[in-house]
Amino acid sequence: MKSKKSKILSLFLLSFVLLFSGCNYGGDSSSTTSSGEGSEETTTGPRKGGKVTIPIVADPTFNPWHPNAYAESNVINRVIFSGLTQPGKDLLPAPDLAKEWSTSEDGLEWTFILRDDVKWHDGEKFTAEDVAFTFNEVALNKKLGANNSSYFQKLKEVQVVDDYTVKFILASPVAALPAYLSFNTEIIPKHIFEGQDPWELTSFNKQKPVGTGSFKIKSYTSGQTVVLERNDDYYGEKVYLDEVEYKVLADANTHVAQVLSGELSIFALDDLAAIDRIKNAEGVEVVARDTTRFFWIILNQQMEQFQDVKVRQAVLHAIDRQNIIDTVLKGYGTIADTGIAPALKEYYTDDVKRYEYDPEQAKKLLSEAGLKDTNGDGLLEKDGKTFTIDFKIGIQGDIEAVSQMVQQYLKAVGLDVKLNTMEWNAMIQDVVVKRNYEMSLNWWRYPSDPDLSAYMHSANVKGNNIPAYQNAELDKLLDAGAQESDVGKRKEIYVEAQKMMAEQLPYIFLWYPQEAQVRVKKLKGVPDLAFGDALHYINEWYIEE
Amino acid sequence: MLRFMINRAGQSAILLLIVTLITFFLVNLAPGGPASTMRMEATEEERQAIVEKLGLDQPVHIRYVEWLKNALQGDLGTSFTSSEPVIQRIMERLPYTIELTIFTIVISVILGIFFGVISTVKRGKAGDHVINFVSVIGLSVPAFWLGLMLILLFSITFKWLPSSGVGPRGAEFELWGWISHLIMPVLILTTTVLPHIVRFTRSSMLEVTSQNYIRTARAKGAKESVVLYVHALRNALIPIITIIGMLIPRLLSGAVITEAIFGWTGIGTLIIDAARGRDYPLVMGITVMITIVVVFCNLIVDFLYSRVDPRVKNV
Numbered sequence: 123m124k125s126k127k128s129k130i131l132s133l134f135l136l137s138f139v140l141l142f143s144g145c146n147y148g149g150d151s152s153s154t155t156s157s158g159e160g161s162e163e164t165t166t167g168p169r170k171g172g173k174v175t176i177p178i179v180a181d182p183t184f185n186p187w188h189p190n191a192y193a194e195s196n197v198i199n200r201v202i203f204s205g206l207t208q209p210g211k212d213l214l215p216a217p218d219l220a221k222e223w224s225t226s227e228d229g230l231e232w233t234f235i236l237r238d239d240v241k242w243h244d245g246e247k248f249t250a251e252d253v254a255f256t257f258n259e260v261a262l263n264k265k266l267g268a269n270n271s272s273y274f275q276k277l278k279e280v281q282v283v284d285d286y287t288v289k290f291i292l293a294s295p296v297a298a299l300p301a302y303l304s305f306n307t308e309i310i311p312k313h314i315f316e317g318q319d320p321w322e323l324t325s326f327n328k329q330k331p332v333g334t335g336s337f338k339i340k341s342y343t344s345g346q347t348v349v350l351e352r353n354d355d356y357y358g359e360k361v362y363l364d365e366v367e368y369k370v371l372a373d374a375n376t377h378v379a380q381v382l383s384g385e386l387s388i389f390a391l392d393d394l395a396a397i398d399r400i401k402n403a404e405g406v407e408v409v410a411r412d413t414t415r416f417f418w419i420i421l422n423q424q425m426e427q428f429q430d431v432k433v434r435q436a437v438l439h440a441i442d443r444q445n446i447i448d449t450v451l452k453g454y455g456t457i458a459d460t461g462i463a464p465a466l467k468e469y470y471t472d473d474v475k476r477y478e479y480d481p482e483q484a485k486k487l488l489s490e491a492g493l494k495d496t497n498g499d500g501l502l503e504k505d506g507k508t509f510t511i512d513f514k515i516g517i518q519g520d521i522e523a524v525s526q527m528v529q530q531y532l533k534a535v536g537l538d539v540k541l542n543t544m545e546w547n548a549m550i551q552d553v554v555v556k557r558n559y560e561m562s563l564n565w566w567r568y569p570s571d572p573d574l575s576a577y578m579h580s581a582n583v584k585g586n587n588i589p590a591y592q593n594a595e596l597d598k599l600l601d602a603g604a605q606e607s608d609v610g611k612r613k614e615i616y617v618e619a620q621k622m623m624a625e626q627l628p629y630i631f632l633w634y635p636q637e638a639q640v641r642v643k644k645l646k647g648v649p650d651l652a653f654g655d656a657l658h659y660i661n662e663w664y665i666e667e
Numbered sequence: 668m669l670r671f672m673i674n675r676a677g678q679s680a681i682l683l684l685i686v687t688l689i690t691f692f693l694v695n696l697a698p699g700g701p702a703s704t705m706r707m708e709a710t711e712e713e714r715q716a717i718v719e720k721l722g723l724d725q726p727v728h729i730r731y732v733e734w735l736k737n738a739l740q741g742d743l744g745t746s747f748t749s750s751e752p753v754i755q756r757i758m759e760r761l762p763y764t765i766e767l768t769i770f771t772i773v774i775s776v777i778l779g780i781f782f783g784v785i786s787t788v789k790r791g792k793a794g795d796h797v798i799n800f801v802s803v804i805g806l807s808v809p810a811f812w813l814g815l816m817l818i819l820l821f822s823i824t825f826k827w828l829p830s831s832g833v834g835p836r837g838a839e840f841e842l843w844g845w846i847s848h849l850i851m852p853v854l855i856l857t858t859t860v861l862p863h864i865v866r867f868t869r870s871s872m873l874e875v876t877s878q879n880y881i882r883t884a885r886a887k888g889a890k891e892s893v894v895l896y897v898h899a900l901r902n903a904l905i906p907i908i909t910i911i912g913m914l915i916p917r918l919l920s921g922a923v924i925t926e927a928i929f930g931w932t933g934i935g936t937l938i939i940d941a942a943r944g945r946d947y948p949l950v951m952g953i954t955v956m957i958t959i960v961v962v963f964c965n966l967i968v969d970f971l972y973s974r975v976d977p978r979v980k981n982v
Contacts, residue, residue: 172962180940181749190748192706267716272708321720340945344749344759345932345940346832371831371930372939375815379830383822439729547699554707555714563710564707576708584711 123326136315168647172178172665173365174387177377179343179371184493186308187260187268188321194562196306198348198368200657202243203308206234206253207300208658210647213414213465213570214609215300216659218358219248219334225607229295236286240357242311243338250282251478257290260320265509272585273302273569274578295605297612303657309334336661345370361475362647362664381406381640388641390653392519394452395619400640411637412465413652417565418629419528420589421511425560427504434627436487438477440535441528445479447633448522454638458631461566461574462616465634465652468609469572469616476622484535495536502536510538512560516549524632525563564590565635570655572616575600578628591628675969679962682954690954691734694947695727697835701747721747733817734951743955744948748940751776756937761956764831766928766931768918770849771856779861783868783907784895787876791855798869802862810855814928817851831930852929856922860914867910871903904975912968920957 178194185191186199196493207223210216220234240248257280261271276296281289290299311332315323326332331339336358337350348368352361369386371377378396380386382403391397391408401408419437421428428434447455456464459477464470493502493509502509511532515525522543534537539561546554553559566577566586576582579600580592601618606612623631647662651654673783701721702714718724725733737744743753782798789795822830827847834848835841875881876899884898885891926935934953941949 180943183749189713265716265720267709267713267720269706269709271713272710322750327749329748343836343932344756345936346930367929369687372936373927373930376831376930379815379823383818383826383828383830385822418696447760545699547704548697550704550707551699555702555711566708569909586708592922599726600957637878 125136138527143222153457160326165495168362168662168664170362170664171364172366173363174645174660174663174665175367175369175385177371177380177386178348178368179370179372179374182348184339185310185320185327186306187256187266187270187310188327189267189269191269191306194370197619197654197657198350199308199331199333199339200335200654201350201366201660202331202335202339203310204240204335205304206236209301209304209570209651209655211659212467213655214468214653215304215570218304219253223300225295227251229297229412229605229607230292232290232292232299233283234290236288237357238286240334241355242313242334243332244311244314244352246311246313248309248311248334249285250288251285252309252312254280254282255316256309257591260310260315261307263632266320270302270306273305273307273367275313286581287391287606290385297604297607298569298571298573300340301569301573304461305569310417318409325327340365347461356661361661366660383640384640387645388639388648388653391638391640394450394454394520394638397452397638405643407641407643409639409641409650411639411650411652412463413567413635413637414463414465414570415567415633415652416461416463416563416634417563418461419561419563419632420629422557423590423592423628424557427509428560430491431626432487432491433631435477435533436484436491436535437537437630438627439480439487440484440537440591440638441632442479443633446524446527450520450527451633451635452638454636456636458633460620460631461577461629462572462620462623463634464571466572469613471617471620473617474621476624478559481531481535487534488537493536500536500595501538508538510540511554512542513539514544514549514559514562515554516546516553517566518546521563526564534640557588563632572612572619573604574599575604578623587628593622593626593628594620596626596628675966682962683958687720687735687951687955688740688960689866691731691947691951692727693952694945695730699945699947701947702944704943718923734948738951738955743952746949747946747948748944753948756949757934757952757956760933760937763931764919764922764935766849767852767856767889767922767926767931767933770853771860771918772911774799774853775860775914776863777859778857780866780900782861784867784872784900786865786869787872788895790813790873796867802865805858805862808858810859810924811928813858814855814925816853817854818928819852831928831943833930833932848929852922852925852931855925855929858917859922863910863914864907867907868903872899873905874975901975905972908971909976912964912971916957916961916964919957920962962973 169474176197178197180192180194182195182198183191184195184199184202186196186203188195191199204219206218207215208218219240220236220546223234236250236253242248257274260266261268261274262277262279267608276293278291278293281291292463294491309551314326314332316573320577321327324486329342330532336356340349340351342348347370350366352364371380374393377389378400381389382400384405386550391400396410400406421434421437423429445458447457449455459472459474461467482599488502493504494507495502497503513525514528515521525541529539529541553562568574576586578588578591580597583590583592599615599622603612603619605613606615639653641648644666645663646666647664649659649662677706698893700723702717722730734744745751745752746756749756786795786798818830821828828850829848832848834844881894881899882892889898923935926933929941938950938953940946941953
């Protein structure tokens with residue numbers, strides 16, 4: 123009896139040992155495959171082979187114009203497809219499918235000369251017809267509600283001049299056109315989409331996209347992975363990587379865990395709470411990158427009580443932005459004065475009105491605006507009633523943490539701010555769709571162009587000018603900038619515009635966040651750009667053993 | 668028997684109707700909608716185009732009737748977010764959840780009954796206390812925390828197990844690749860399921876072993892193992908089957924947290940995607956599927972009762 127028991131026990135132990143030695147073996151083999159195959163030679167410098175793995179948070183849609191193509195789709199689509207232009211390494215528009223472009227005297231006609239050596243992944247030739255189809259039939263088709271079609275509101279049509287020349291005909295000049303053409307507005311193949319509903323063509327959008335980019339689809343498993351393989355017929359510079367794999371991982375904690383275990387190669391970290399752990403890890407690095415984004419607070423300008431500029435200026439003086447940047451953002455951000463980010467080196471200026479953290483100045487401005495604490499409860503009143511502000515925000519990234527600090531800072535100067543934290547889509551419904559809000563906090567990301575008309579021009583009060591800010595002088599500057607295509611002259615206009623933005627605060631500008639780009643050290647050749655822009659140069663990336 | 672089946676089918680149909688009705692109105696009346704899940708930059712025009720395309724400009728009760736009409740003909744509609752049939756999207760994911768469920772239930776039942784019986788035999792002694800203590804811990808530790816700790820230990824520190832995914836499938840299937848991906852999610856799910864079975868086995872066994880016929884069995888000199896496993900356990904099974912019958916639908920409807928942490932592409936992660944993307948048809952489809960699973964499991968449990976204990980007649 124006794125011996126039988128001990129036999130069973132030892133068998134049990136043995137199987138355990140085997141199981142775990144098995145684990146070890148299997149784990150090792152899988153980690154070498156993920157770090158690149160066929161790496162016998164150990165030369166330095168770029169070399170062919172290997173793969174990178176990138177996390178995405180949900181299933182993608184392989185169609186840049188599809189209304190469901192969110193961030194997780196953008197990072198794939200800009201690798202599979204190509205636009206007429208792409209963001210250059212200086213963020214000015216650079217050639218991609220278009221070799222060169224020019225504009226007519228009056229700025230109403232843009233002529234793009236296309237490359238004649240481009241093939242779709244299925245072997246068909248890329249021509250001007252594809253460009254005309256993409257814009258005329260998809261982007262400009264009002265019934266479709268295509269993504270990013272708002273950039274092309276002034277576009278009347280695209281004309282085919284010959285096989286490799288197209289003309290963009292505008293209703294009024296748009297100097298930012300080449301920049302817009304580099305931002306999630308890639309060209310899709312006419313020979314596949316013609317006569318189809320572009321949103322219903324699931325064989326393309328959900329299975330086998332056909333693009334012109336440096337990588338083409340190899341396999342896609344819903345909820346798991348998208349694997350792209352090198353396109354050997356790519357028209358651009360030589361491509362080094364064999365494969366690009368996108369893993370669907372909804373949870374941000376998993377992204378951190380997987381880059382530490384070597385299963386992911388590169389991504390932009392949203393939640394900076396884990397940054398120290400990543401920085402201390404071996405084989406992983408974090409670099410800070412400027413982006414064309416700005417964080418803002420808005421006070422609804424359709425409500426009379428927020429129309430006094432002194433109220434907006436007071437809010438800015440009341441908030442210790444540097445402290446929020448240091449604590450919540452872990453230093454990944456610089457104080458903003460206007461909407462034009464320092465990433466746009468050609469246009470940015472810091473020679474504008476600045477708002478130091480100064481609660482006393484804030485109180486003074488508020489009192490000048492008629493807000494006084496008459497009953498001694500520490501909160502300001504207007505016309506005998508406590509001045510309360512309903513502060514609606516959506517849960518995403520660090521918005522909630524930031525908003526809580528903002529609420530405390532505003533309370534300190536006597537503003538009774540009620541924080542109303544909502545689920546993201548519910549917030550969009552209230553703040554963006556219905557405009558039913560008093561105060562909100564969020565951020566914009568925009569194409570690499572200083573034209574911010576969409577966000578603060580009075581013509582866009584129903585569009586993305588969510589605060590409903592209206593100022594004829596600012597409109598004039600924004601219009602002039604939008605129409606001037608000479609960079610030097612444009613800069614002068616936008617310096618003026620920035621001065622006015624800082625003075626008038628259509629948005630209460632908070633900071634320009636920097637991207638914390640996390641990547642494994644053996645991944646090389648990534649240009650010094652934000653992750654999203656660096657993807658345009660994925661052909662230059664390589665793995666160094 | 669036939670009458671019983673007809674009765675049950677009728678009850679189930681009514682249940683299904685009520686569940687779909689409530690779910691339909693709840694998801695449709697929740698703030699936000701497909702048009703607000705678009706990018707923040709989307710213009711009024713772009714949002715309106717989506718609303719019209721998806722037929723959301725119709726009043727909600729008309730849409731429900733329309734949905735029900737199609738559903739009765741076996742058409743659960745088309746997913747808003749992917750334009751693929753809802754049934755296809757569910758069927759793509761269901762096998763993975765079934766896989767997790769089978770492993771979890773088999774392991775939990777075997778270990779659960781084993782430990783439950785031990786706990787009964789050693790009642791009041793150290794063994795019983797240890798099992799009880801571990802069960803309570805298993806029940807109280809949150810899955811997301813334990814999951815992350817396991818990843819930290821096995822994937823990051825030791826690099827033994829992959830931290831997420833379902834492993835290579837299809838042509839590239841490989842046994843170790845499959846098992847290594849299964850270990851952690853199954854372990855997490857087992858810690859949530861196993862304690863239930865242990866505790867139910869224990870209390871049920873304690874009740875049965877105090878019965879007269881057990882004393883008789885012992886008195887006539889039957890071996891203790893025979894008394895426990897043949898005489899006692901069989902009679903103690905009914906509550907255990909009930910709890911298993913409740914646990915299976917819970918697992919099949921997707922262990923949302925566990926699946927999300929380990930990137931396991933089952934029904935749980937699909938539910939998250941559907942809710943996040945305000946994919947109404949998909950939410951409805953999953954609801955119908957889960958309801959059917961629950962109804963079906965209850966039916967099986969009722970049927971098993973009569974097999975285990977012939978005294979129970981199908982009433």
